[in-house]
Amino acid sequence: MSAPTTPSSPSSRPTVTEREARQVAEAAREQDWRKPSFAKELFLGRFRLDLIHPHPVPADEDGRRGEEFLAKLRDFCETKIDGSVIERDARIPDEVITGLKELGAFGMKIDTKYGGLGLTQVYYNKALALVGSANPAIGALLSAHQSIGVPQPLKMFGTQEQKDTFLPRCARTDISAFLLTEPDVGSDPARLATAAVPDGDDYVLDGVKLWTTNGVVADLLVVMARVPKSEGHKGGITAFVVEAASEGVTVENRNAFMGLRGLENGVTRFHRVRVPAAHRIGPEGAGLKIALTTLNTGRLSLPAMCVGAGKWCLKIAREWSAVREQWGKPVALHEAVGSKIAFIAATTFALEAVLDLSSQMADEDRNDIRIEAALAKLYGSEMACLMADHLVQIRGGRGFETAASLEARGERAVPAEQILRDLRINRIFEGSTEIMHLLIAREAVDAHLSVAGDLIDPDKSLSDKARAGAQAGVFYAKWLPKLVAGPGQLPRSYAEFHPSGHPDLAGHLRYVERTARKLARSTFYAMSRWQGRMETKQGFLGRVVDIGAELFAMSAACVRAEHLRAEGDHGREAYQLADAFCRQARIRVEELFGRLWTNTDDIDRKVVKGVLGGAYEWLEQGIVDPSGTGPWIADATPGPSQRENVHRPIR
Secondary structure, rough: OOOOOOOOOOOOOOOOHHHHHHHHHHHHHOOOOOOOOHHHHHHOOOOOOOOOOOOOOHHHHHHHHOOOHHHHHHHHHHHHHHHHHHHOOOOOOHHHHHHHHOOOOOOOOOOOHHOOOOHHHHHHHHHHHHHHHOOOOHHHHHHHHHHHHHHHHHHHHHHHHHHHHHHHHHHHHHOOEOOEEEEOOOOOOHOOOOEEEOOEEEEEEEEEEEEOOOOOOOOOOEEEEOOOEOOEEEEEEEEEEEEOOOOEEEEEEEEOOOOOOOEEEEEEEEEEEEEEHHEEEEOOOOOHHHHHHHHHHOOHHHHHHHHHHHHHHHHHHHHHHHEEEEEEEEOHHHHHHHHEEEEHHHHHHHHHHHHHHHHHHHOOOOOHHHHHHHHHHHHHHHHHHHHHHHHHHHHHHHHHOOHHHHHOOOOOOOHHHHHHHHHHHOOOOOOHHHHHHHHHHHHHHHHHHHHHHHOOOOOOHHHHHHHHHHHHHHHHHHHHHHOOOOHHHHHHHHHHHOOOOOOOHHHHHHHHHHHHHHHHHHHHHHHHHHHHHHHHHHHHHHHEEEEEEEEEEEHHHHHHHHHHHHHHHOHHHHHHHHHHHHHHHHHHHHHHHHHHHHOOOHHHHHHHHHHHHOOOOOHHHOOOOOOOOOOOOOOOOOOOOOOOOOOOOOO
16 A cells, blocks of 8 residues: 655744634535524524424324433433542542443434434433433533534434444444544634545544543544645545554643543644544545534533533532521521522523523524524523522532531531532533634624625725625615514513413513514614624623523423423413523513623723733732643644553443
8 A cells, every 4th residue: 555645834823814714614504594493593583482382292103202211311310320439539430430321321313224313403402411410520521422413414414334333333332522622722723733644445534632621532433634725626624534553642741630530631733643534424525514503402411411511500509498597497598599599590490491492402403503592592591600600508508518428526517619510611511602602793793794695805896796785785675674663562462471470481582572673773774883793802702601591491381381381391480480580581682782882892802902912911929820831732743752642442
């Protein structure tokens, strides 16, 4: 076999300008909207309640199979999983992972014809919430394997041969991982350095991947690598299925974190690893599109575990606050504590509403849910952290004390501080909050950019700008007048959401409709004001997205409450929780609107420049720095590994 060719400079990271990086990201995102999107319409000022109400429901057979599996999984969680052991040993016991394989938990989303359970997104998420409540690291293990690991990309983009080869393994025996991040590459994949050089019927893989969740124990890897452009090869970032046991694959470190102590997350080095071309997923250059499309529904796994965490926080807050007395009555009856309990209860209800609605829409495949899933991830991860923080505060000193210490001195081992640590990563996993703000904002303004983008593009010619101006004039002439008035101003709109004897949710939906139009007007004004500089106004864009998230959650909460009432399932209580949540959310929305135009963004930028320029170094005096002396970013130069392979497949 001929010797593999080598890129001109395999160790050099691509030099990418800001504009080039944006172009790579833009090329990877889905360009078309072939199906309706509730959230997209919401950001455009159009409250399409008909897209989510009546609340979609799973088919009877899907529900039956899902409930049967949940019953088995619950028994396994209660009898076979000891979260304290995982926390103590910083490892999920092999017998637990083996038991989950035998139960079929690794094949929940894999079709039955490949040996999986074929569960719907709704029941997959319920299972993650359940197992994640036993221990969040197990939820992360199953989620990384199925939501972003080998099964999902192959389901959507794999060849039939690839599905036949790999999906049966993933369903029962093999663990998979997704490898994109590198030591100096996170949410800017244009700078990806891992190379896959064509050589005959193979590609030769070289590079280093960081934070490879499941990578320490994985059997199969989805790896994103850059194929150099050459004759017969389009090149670009490309996805591959790689056998973890291949020669040249080394897991160099098992990483440790502030939470999720059982997480099998590592650093993986590839040195001249041969990957058959038949293991390439999709065409060359399609890797990022595959990754982003996979994440459209894959992101729902994180809010699923956030819902489970919210339910547990509510349970502990209720039980503890009824027992602990202060000044002659339970602490729950003191307003300062009670407001935190009310927040946890109302927010858990809303998060579950957002998750179930988004998941059921994903199952029905009638709507495009890319924004809904992103909002669910963003909102769920932020709110779950806040709920866990409130629980720690409600528990007081006991909230800060570890479960092991509580047990050692004779009290109930409640891992409140652990859930706070475990949840913190969700604001970073699969797109940080800051990146999610920008991603959602880009989708939210897509309609504007599609008609007026050339107007603010400095590289476009005058004729292009003239055409764009004409297109924009037609679009805005039709769109802007519709933002002036709507059903939200009619007192009897959405009357079915105010049944006799129940709180008035119709008023909240009218608020959502009015506020959606106000948000769209604000976005239009900002684009008119800043034009091409709009993308640099990340503070403004983040607040726009946060308002949209609150409006989506309010809509989902109201629709879920009405669905439960119609089904005769805790309808009165659901209406109370939805009402409480909407009242709390409306206060947050008004605060966010106030900060759209009255904020410290400009002065903050000046302070940041001063910090980076050393103007405030005097402020750092009077301390010692306990940090080590190593480099800020580890060297990721391709080459043979100099470290022991800590890969630990579980059989």
